[in-house]
Amino acid sequence: MRLLEISAESHGVVLDIAYATPRNFTGKPVYVRSGCYLHPDAAARLKGAAQLAQPLGLRLKIFDAFRPSEAQWVLWNFRPDREFLADPRQGSPHSRGVAVDLTLIDAEGNELDMGTAFDAFTPLSHHANRDIASAAQRNRFLLLGLMTAAGWDFYGNEWWHYQLFQSKKYPVLGDAVLDRPMLPQSALTSMTSGI
Numbered sequence: 001m002r003l004l005e006i007s008a009e010s011h012g013v014v015l016d017i018a019y020a021t022p023r024n025f026t027g028k029p030v031y032v033r034s035g036c037y038l039h040p041d042a043a044a045r046l047k048g049a050a051q052l053a054q055p056l057g058l059r060l061k062i063f064d065a066f067r068p069s070e071a072q073w074v075l076w077n078f079r080p081d082r083e084f085l086a087d088p089r090q091g092s093p094h095s096r097g098v099a100v101d102l103t104l105i106d107a108e109g110n111e112l113d114m115g116t117a118f119d120a121f122t123p124l125s126h127h128a129n130r131d132i133a134s135a136a137q138r139n140r141f142l143l144l145g146l147m148t149a150a151g152w153d154f155y156g157n158e159w160w161h162y163q164l165f166q167s168k169k170y171p172v173l174g175d176a177v178l179d180r181p182m183l184p185q186s187a188l189t190s191m192t193s194g195i
Contacts, residue, residue, distance in 0.1 A: 003037035003066055003097045003177060011043070012050045014061040014105060018118060019071065020182075025119045026078050030071050031182040037066040039097035042164055046100060049150035056142075057107050063118050063160065064101040067094035068175035070183050083157055084121045091172035093163035098170050100152075101160045104143050112139040118160050127156050 008014060018024045020034035038046060042065075050060050067075075072088040072095050079085065086092035093099035104112045115132030116125045124132055127140060140159045147154065152162040164170070175183045 002040075003173070004040055004043040006036040006038055006043060006046065006062065006065060011047050012054065012059065013046070013102075014059055014109070016061055016063060017065075018063040018101075019067070025121060026075065030074050032184045033180065033182055035066075035178065035180070035182045036062055037097060037178065038100070039066075039164075039170060041170075042098045042100070045151045045164065049146050049152065052146045052149055053104065058104045058112075058142075058146075060102050061105045061111065062100055062102045064094065065099070066097040066173070067092060067099075068178075068183055069095040069172050070175055071095075074183075079121070081121060084125075091168070093167040093170075095172045095174075096167055096170035097173060098167045099161065099163035101158075102143075102162070103160060104139065104146075112142075114139055114143070114159050116159070125158055125160075127154060127159050 006013065015034065015036050017031065017034040017036060019030040022028050024030065053060055069088060069091070072086065072092045076085055076088050101118060103114055103118065106112065113133065113136045115136035116122060123129060127144065130137065144154060147162045153165045155161040155163065175181050
């Protein structure tokens with residue numbers, strides 16, 4: 001299976017891959033390099049969403065896309081929370097290359113207020129939570145509208161997460177499908193050791 005690399009040039013998006021930094025719920029980088037990849041079906045829908053956002057003076061900012069199955073294990077071992085993480089034994093839509101974590105930014109590059117940060121594992125992150133400011137609710141619904149109009153499904157517990165419908169028809173993939181690894185060798189070694 002060949003995944004497509006997503007770039008600012010190819011899709012008109014901004015990349016800020018959180019798991020290549022300590023700005024994620026683990027507090028440390030999970031990936032050794034920043035990379036954004038999607039299955040061709042998902043890449044086409046991402047381009048469609050970016051094109052819908054453009055006339056509104058908005059762009060998509062991507063926090064994560066393809067997440068190698070080994071990385072899903074790293075996240076799960078850190079915090080096995082079914083409300084916010086897919087059990088890697090069932091496979092995450094991210095590990096199938098058909099999910100994105102993202103937000104909207106304005107013309108100056110500022111993130112729109114969504115009521116919580118990305119990766120905030122709290123009920124406030126649920127799409128329909130009304131305990132956030134009305135402006136943040138509007139921004140979430142704007143993102144929801146753009147993404148669903150472009151053919152994406154959403155996950156109700158995370159305002160930032162979108163995936164293709166019928167995501168389980170796509171195979172779970174590991175770091176080996178990439179030309180250049182995103183994971184440190186230690187993560188790959190621990191996976192082959194049976195973790």
